[in-house]
Amino acid sequence: MTQPRPSHATRAVVLGGGLSGTLAAAALASHVDEVLILDHDVLPDEPKARPRLPHGDHAHMLWAGGADAMEQLLPGVIQECLDGGARRIPVPTGMVSYAPAGWFRRSWEPTHYLIGALRQEFDLVVRRRVLALPTVRVRCGVKVIGLLGNAARVGGVRVRNEDHEPETVRADLVVDATGRGSKAPTWLAEIGGPRVREITVDAGVRYASRLYKAPAGADENWPVIHIQADPRGGEPGRVASIISVGGGRWHVSLSGTRGGEPTAQEEQFEDFAREARHPLVAEALARAEPISDIAVYGRTANRRRFYDRARLPAGFVVLGDAATSLNPVYGHGMSASALGALALRTVAESTPVPSSRFGMQAQRRIARPAADAWLLAVGQDRFYPNSIGAKPNIVDRIGARYVARLTYTATDSAVVVKSLTDVMTMRKRAGELFRLRVLVAAARGPRRPVLDAPPLTPFELAILRRAPMERPTAKH
Structure with missing residues (x-):
């Protein structure tokens, strides 16, 4: 149930007008009086690349779990993508x-x-839908240079506005969705906030x-x-x-x-x-x-910042690549962002956005799908020769052997294929791979030889x- 709002007009400021930022705005649009998106770029009104989306020219997949989440946030948005030429692939x-x-x-x-x-086509459809919401507006050409507040609470952001002049923008909640280039650790340090633990696997x-x-x-x-x-x-x-x-x-x-x-x-x-x-x-x-x-x-380095385990100031949340950035080869970035935004809305439905509890509750919920995507990525990347960062320990090696066994079994097991696909598409969490029926199937292994050629149709x-x-x- 949506909680009653405080007597004053409430505002959430979202930093970044990319996919994570616009989905965060959609998540909050019904729970504050205004959502203001701030972006350094002039956001295009057509599907084209922009400077702060340098990976936009590369292949992107929106897995079923992420698409389901996006549809809950913006009903009809997936069909709109399909009507625009996107493909739904079984x-x-x-x-x-x-x-x-x-x-x-x-x-x-x-x-x-x-x-x-194409990534630019996804972004454009979502951005148009979000900016049509009555409580959402956007300011372009605005550079965020710091946070307002202290170690206890963030009350907005400091920016250089469209005229390159310093300005303060007040908010009950600030959501950092600025992507891989996020300056949140520096901003937090400047107001006496916590140092956030970080892990990189590259x-x-x-x-x-x-x-x-x-x-x-x-x-x-x-x-x-x-x-x-x-x-x-x-x-x-x-x-x-x-x-x-x-x-x-x-x-x-x-x-x-x-x-x-x-x-x-x-x-x-x-x-x-x-x-x-x-x-x-x-x-x-x-x-x-x-x-x-x-x-x-x-x-493309995998980098995880553990904001969910830090004592963040109230009124501050980090979403998407700004918190957990992933090697794009596994295709989970968009889906993790969509599921994170859905988690943000779920918390807003039970806890008032201006509440001192809101930020920490939201950060912990946002971290869950991101953590699953992280495990899928680094569980592979740690083992490449010349990989830099956290090396696999004994638990990682045992886990990797089990996943290798599952993958081998999946060449001929509907049970394991279904469970692996549940996790890969982010419809279920990683614990799905340890259900009894999956463990039994993995122990049994495939019953037919592995295919010796690609399974192509006559066409x-x-x-x-x-x-x-x-x-x-x-x-x-």
Whole structure:
């Protein structure tokens, strides 16, 4: 039940107008009199890249758990994305995935889904919906330079406004959704706040991505193709993936860990895809036409700041990448942000936003989905050669062996596929993998041999049997 508001007009200030910030605004819109979004950029009114979204040109997936959360915050928003060209891809049937243990079968019933679209298109749909809410407004061209308040309570922010003049903006709640570049630790120190514990695991992942025009007939029903790396293979990990994002386009992302990074050089792009653990992505690209330049991105370290365990001042919350930033290869960033924003709304439904209890309760709820996504990412990245940061301990190694066993079993077990997919799509928490039926299935292992070739349909095989395209010499 929504709690009564205090007698004075209440305001929440959200720092950052990206996906995390706009979803946070949606979460709070019915629980304060005003939500004010502050952003340093001029937010575009069309789906295009902007300076503080440098990874926007790379492939993004919105897993079912994140899409469900987004739909609860903004009913109808997923259908709006689909109407705009995004694709709803069934899981596992719509994925051709090659794990270290082998190929996953596609013969199971679809139990989950993911949404494939360009990141800029996701952001634009959500931003338009949120800014149409009557209690939400945005100010662009505003740079936040610090917090107002002290170690007990934050009462707003200090900014340089649109005219580059200093200004104070008062608030009952400040939500930091400024992403990987968050200055929250510095801001807290300046007002006497706590030092927040931080962990980093950096496998040195670098991305190279571009758009392709899909081969004729392969635009709407083409599966996600994902060639995974093997973190324990002793070599740099190379990942290659194709996601159909509507409009007859494939979004292709290649990535490599430290010592095996892709480049922006035209002639090396498809060669790198061929050097992954299986050449399937390269074979598909040979039949498609590149329609964009190659975008490269390398700021991919996993970093977790434990705001949920610190004595934060009342009136301050940190959400999304500002609190937990993840290697994008696992595709959990958007979903973790959406689930974090939903957690923020859940707390607002039972605790008044201006309450001294609100911030800490919200921070702890926000941390839960982020912690699950963190475990999925660092549980792999810690094992790459030359990975920097917290090294795997004995518990990590035992956990990694169990997950490897689950992945191997999932090549031929509907029970394990369902549980792994529940966790991967963020519909359920990691504890799902330790249920008795999953433990029994893992102990039994697969009953059939691992597939020796990708599980492609006759239609998909026919596409790959076409003659490769001749590449023009000019850039697209």
